[in-house]
Amino acid sequence: MKIVADKHKCVGAGTCVVIAPDVFDQDDADGIVILLNEEPAEDRRAAVLEAIDFCPAQAIFLAKKD
Amino acid sequence: MTVTDLPMFPPPREYPLDPPPILRELQDAGPIARVRTYDGGHAWLISGYEVSKELLRDETFSADAGRPGYPRVHPTLTHFTSGQLNHMDSPEHELYRKMLAPEFIVKRVEALRPEIETSVNHLIDEMLAGGSTADLVADFSLPVPALVICTLVGVPYSERDYFVQCAETFLGGHSTLEEVMAARASIQSYLADLIEQRRTKPGDDLLSRVVAQHVLTGHLTAEQLVGFAELLLAAGFDTTHNTIALGVVALLENPDQLALLKQDPTLVNSAVEEMLRYLTLPHLGRHRVATRDIELAGHTFREGDGVIVALNQANRDPSVFPDPDRFDINRKGAPHLGMGYGPHQCLGATVARVELQVAFSILFDRIPSLRLAVPLEEIPFKHNNAVYGAESLPVAWDSATAR
Numbered sequence: 001m002k003i004v005a006d007k008h009k010c011v012g013a014g015t016c017v018v019i020a021p022d023v024f025d026q027d028d029a030d031g032i033v034i035l036l037n038e039e040p041a042e043d044r045r046a047a048v049l050e051a052i053d054f055c056p057a058q059a060i061f062l063a064k065k066d
Numbered sequence: 067m068t069v070t071d072l073p074m075f076p077p078p079r080e081y082p083l084d085p086p087p088i089l090r091e092l093q094d095a096g097p098i099a100r101v102r103t104y105d106g107g108h109a110w111l112i113s114g115y116e117v118s119k120e121l122l123r124d125e126t127f128s129a130d131a132g133r134p135g136y137p138r139v140h141p142t143l144t145h146f147t148s149g150q151l152n153h154m155d156s157p158e159h160e161l162y163r164k165m166l167a168p169e170f171i172v173k174r175v176e177a178l179r180p181e182i183e184t185s186v187n188h189l190i191d192e193m194l195a196g197g198s199t200a201d202l203v204a205d206f207s208l209p210v211p212a213l214v215i216c217t218l219v220g221v222p223y224s225e226r227d228y229f230v231q232c233a234e235t236f237l238g239g240h241s242t243l244e245e246v247m248a249a250r251a252s253i254q255s256y257l258a259d260l261i262e263q264r265r266t267k268p269g270d271d272l273l274s275r276v277v278a279q280h281v282l283t284g285h286l287t288a289e290q291l292v293g294f295a296e297l298l299l300a301a302g303f304d305t306t307h308n309t310i311a312l313g314v315v316a317l318l319e320n321p322d323q324l325a326l327l328k329q330d331p332t333l334v335n336s337a338v339e340e341m342l343r344y345l346t347l348p349h350l351g352r353h354r355v356a357t358r359d360i361e362l363a364g365h366t367f368r369e370g371d372g373v374i375v376a377l378n379q380a381n382r383d384p385s386v387f388p389d390p391d392r393f394d395i396n397r398k399g400a401p402h403l404g405m406g407y408g409p410h411q412c413l414g415a416t417v418a419r420v421e422l423q424v425a426f427s428i429l430f431d432r433i434p435s436l437r438l439a440v441p442l443e444e445i446p447f448k449h450n451n452a453v454y455g456a457e458s459l460p461v462a463w464d465s466a467t468a469r
Contacts (some may be wrong), residue, residue, distance in 0.1 A: 012167030
């Protein structure tokens with residue numbers, strides 16, 4: 001899976017960081033999402049989907065495959 | 067069915083740690099029900115987990131309390147001023163939330179952990195020095211978030227007692243509306259003065275940084291910042307201290323769970339999440355009003371329809387949480403909605419979690435024999451407050467095993 005994070009929509013809640021700290025981080029200055037790993041292994045799918053679901057800004061999604 | 071057959075919201079509880087039984091009945095009948103409110107109005111009550119999420123993520127349902135049809139469920143929740151983040155909609159809401167968000171990022175909040183540990187240990191030192199009984203609310207659960215909020219906001223140590231007193235009146239269920247408004251005015255004036263000082267004498271705290279980055283630059287007025295600070299107080303104080311107190315009660319009521327936590331302290335984070343699910347103390351739910359006619363979850367909402375999302379009952383949805391009324395600190399599976407969901411989900415969730423994790427990793431470790439000093443029925447639960455909890459929690463312990 002490939003993750004896309006929209007930094008403009010992000011409000012810096014950090015919900016994704018709490019759920020999957022190996023995949024997501026936050027910028028110290030403004031709290032905006034930093035993608036640590038754009039293509040994590042399949043065993044992280046459940047955590048990534050939870051982070052997507054619980055993002056208050058709906059700023060994270062999976063890239064569609066062609 | 068006549069109008070008076072509709073259940074009144076909020077309804078009464080039976081077992082003090084469970085939501086009111088009628089919410090279980092309504093949930094069993096379907097995710098959406100109709101209720102009456104004290105002002106003679108009506109609202110839709112959402113108690114299903116999935117429908118709650120659908121509704122809270124859909125901004126067709128506005129959080130603006132000034133809109134006609136917004137449900138009124140409590141007499142003290144009727145006065146609003148500008149700067150109330152929880153009553154803003156997009157795009158304003160995101161704009162202002164982003165100004166505060168950096169103060170609550172995981173890294174920044176984790177840096178508070180050692181200070182919170184020191185406070186918690188100090189409070190326990192004082193409790194133990196006082197003998198073998200205490201009021202866990204006054205002596206422990208209330209001071210923890212009070213000190214943290216004062217640190218975050220930058221209230222000088224000498225003024226903490228005054229600030230906490232005002233906060234207690236402002237948020238207390240026994241205060242008259244006049245007393246609430248007076249305490250609120252006091253806090254607003256105090257915060258306004260503090261903000262004024264921070265223009266020229268910044269400290270290392272949230273108010274100072276927001277003043278420097280957003281007030282001095284003209285993005286935010288001082289009045290709006292007072293509103294935000296007041297919200298931090300209203301949202302971050304009651305919720306946390308009552309969760310500490312009732313979390314203790316939940317563990318004592320479920321000794322098998324307490325035993326698990328004592329045996330394996332690494333369960334503390336999971337135990338805290340289960341407390342948030344099981345207790346869901348903002349028991350008046352989340353409130354919204356439909357901004358146009360909309361179909362959602364097979365139901366038609368009309369423009370101006372008020373909605374109450376009963377998160378406490380959604381967190382007991384059996385289709386999502388097996389054996390939902392069981393307090394199970396090892397529970398896995400679906401995330402709870404105790405911190406809300408969607409754009410308005412709790413801004414201070416990271417702070418609340420650290421406070422709760424620290425409190426519960428230390429309390430029973432240092433006072434393993436901690437127990438209630440009165441029967442459960444004698445605990446004064448805050449049935450009439452906007453945030454549920456306990457006025458006091460008489461506890462006792464064996465000094466011989468306390469450390």
